Amino acid sequence: MINTKIYKAIYTLAEELLEADHIGNQAAFDGFYAELEAICNDNENTDKDHPEQWETLADFTEDLDEALVIYDKALVKATAINSKDHLSSIAFSMAVLQLETGNKEAAIQSLQNAKITANKIEDKEFKVEIDELLTKLLAEYSILNSFN
Numbered sequence: 001m002i003n004t005k006i007y008k009a010i011y012t013l014a015e016e017l018l019e020a021d022h023i024g025n026q027a028a029f030d031g032f033y034a035e036l037e038a039i040c041n042d043n044e045n046t047d048k049d050h051p052e053q054w055e056t057l058a059d060f061t062e063d064l065d066e067a068l069v070i071y072d073k074a075l076v077k078a079t080a081i082n083s084k085d086h087l088s089s090i091a092f093s094m095a096v097l098q099l100e101t102g103n104k105e106a107a108i109q110s111l112q113n114a115k116i117t118a119n120k121i122e123d124k125e126f127k128v129e130i131d132e133l134l135t136k137l138l139a140e141y142s143i144l145n146s147f148n
Helices: 004-023 026-043 051-059 064-081 084-100 104-118 124-146
Strands: none
Touching (some): 004 051, 051 064, 051 084, 064 084, 084 104, 084 124, 104 124
């Protein structure tokens, strides 16, 4: 379970990051991002460390390769506490970024992982979203491989 004070700080920073991005205020965005990063780093390897803070940091990381590294760290932390909700959402987010960077094979693997862990979560719409994207990618991958 995530510390309530940390959760509220992360949630507030996420809202502020969204607003700064929406209005195009890069200086404010950078400041809020630095605050969120400090929370993550301060809590790392303590009893307050939680995948939620790392996943949120990755969500707002502009460099896609760096975001994938942070998502991977969040995935390790979610695995340690066996949080199916976090495992599913992190793997799905990773798949989306992997697609953006052109790595379809990694995206398929991430979606397969998300599908496995999502079987234990309650969010039926999210399960459908995972399944639809995975089905689409597998069909595309199959078509591409049939021509080779």
